[in-house]
Amino acid sequence: MLIHLSSWPEIDARLNDGGPLSRTVVVPIGSNEQHGPTGLLGTDWLCPEIIAHEAEAGEGSLIVAPTFNIGMAQHHLAFAGTISFRPSTFMAAITDWVSSLARHGFDRIYFLNGHGGNVATIEATFAEIYAQWSFATPSLKQPSAARDAVATNNEQPPFVLKLRNWWDLPGVNSLCNQIFPTGHGMHATPSEIAVTQAAYPDRIKTADYSPRIAPVGPIRDALDYRARFPDGRIGSDPAQASPEKGRRIIEAAVPALIRDVTDFAGEVLPGV
Structure with a gap:
């Protein structure tokens, strides 16, 4: 079930149907940023969306939220089309x-x-949410029994959160490294570009670039990034991407996601 293509009564009914995944929701999250001379700007949000939507189509009980498509991309802002949140804005939105x-x-x-650049801020946001x-603490003005009750009620939030990078789904990263043993790199990788090519074959881009495998180095502010990586790539050779390779990656990621979400939904929480 895709939340954005459902009515509120449908979502309400699913939440109350008692199914094993009825109260679990997948949120695809990424970033809108440059991906070298051939990668789509939406690559980092398209990849999790593509995988989550295919998983939803194959597993009817999966619930998928609208895609959170803007993230932490300040270091890409020297490239046209990049849109970024500040860390504080991103945390508030999550x-x-x-x-x-x-x-x-x-x-x-x-x-x-x-998007790897999202990870630190998402994890920090989870910590802030749990810290609430x-x-x-209970109010000191309350009788001791009432304070104890409030403290007990506040010990555990009514939900749990999980973050998973799509390439860290079991078996996916090893497959990507097998398909692309050299020139996989860290940004504008052939694996992520291949996934978007499989889903959007009419949007495949080509370009001449040099060197074939991009340099590597630290990631800092936007102008430093542009100076170090003038075409946007880091350690990658995205020309190796193809729709066929992307389809192989998607077909590995979809069942791995379904298993991971199912395990998460079935996790027994202490004290619950």
């Missing part, structure tokens, strides 16, 4: 997504990420 979904009864919220419960 918090509001979690609060909205939890309000309706989703108690397992699974973020399927497509961990640091909660």
